[in-house]
Amino acid sequence: MSSPPPRPIPAELVRSFAREMAQIPDAPHMLQRLRKGHESDQHGWCSHPTHAYRWERHPCATLRLADLAEVARHLALGELDPPTITTPSPTLK
Numbered sequence: 001m002s003s004p005p006p007r008p009i010p011a012e013l014v015r016s017f018a019r020e021m022a023q024i025p026d027a028p029h030m031l032q033r034l035r036k037g038h039e040s041d042q043h044g045w046c047s048h049p050t051h052a053y054r055w056e057r058h059p060c061a062t063l064r065l066a067d068l069a070e071v072a073r074h075l076a077l078g079e080l081d082p083p084t085i086t087t088p089s090p091t092l093k
Contacts, residue, residue: 015072018065022073031066038063 008016024030040058041047051060059067074080 014065014068018068019072019076021065021069022076027069027073031070034066035063 021027021030038046038048038058038060044058045051046056046058046060046063048060048062050062071080
């Protein structure tokens with residue numbers, strides 16, 4: 001009996017979805033429409049009507065996903081260098 005395939009972690013699912021969104025030919029306009037109305041109110045909450053009954057801090061998940069898709073698009077087009085992951089150096093005492 002074989003075991004089920006490992007489930008992807010949520011962060012990888014989001015990154016994969018953002019990369020797919022970035023490949024859409026009309027991505028810049030789509031991301032602009034996605035961001036429309038997601039503004040911060042005076043208390044730091046996202047004021048978009050979709051959050052009326054489920055408050056979200058600004059920037060909300062929708063804005064963060066749009067930002068991630070935009071970065072993925074710029075990376076795919078070679079307009080950005082891939083981020084480098086560095087290990088922080090230990091603090092000297």
